Amino acid sequence: MTTTTYTVQGMTCGHCVSSVKEEVGEVSGVTGVEVDLATGLVTVDSDGPVDGAAIVAAVKDAGYEVVAPS
Template sequence: MSTATYTVKGMTCGHCVSSVKEEVSEVAGVTSVEVDLATGLLTVSGDGPVQEADVVAAVEEAGYEVVR
């Protein structure tokens, strides 16, 4: 099991959180997605390695940006 944490820019409400969770949940290998609106942190867990590029693409698809 692997876990990675990302900072997401642009989330301002519960709908934002839901959008990010929904998109990231669809990434291959992802088993758990947690989003903290207050801190902007996205924590992604998977059975095996989850590709960072896929997570970033999913966040962008939801309309937000991963800050590096």
């Protein structure tokens, strides 16, 4: 299993968290998504390497911006 963490900017509420979890969860290979509203951290679990650009695009589709992979 692979775990990658991203810092996302612009989330302010529970709806934001749900939107990011839903979009990122649809990326091929993703098996789990945890979003921490307080820190802006999005932790992505997968069976193997996942295309980072696909994660960034999914966050953007949700209306937010990845400012840094951790």
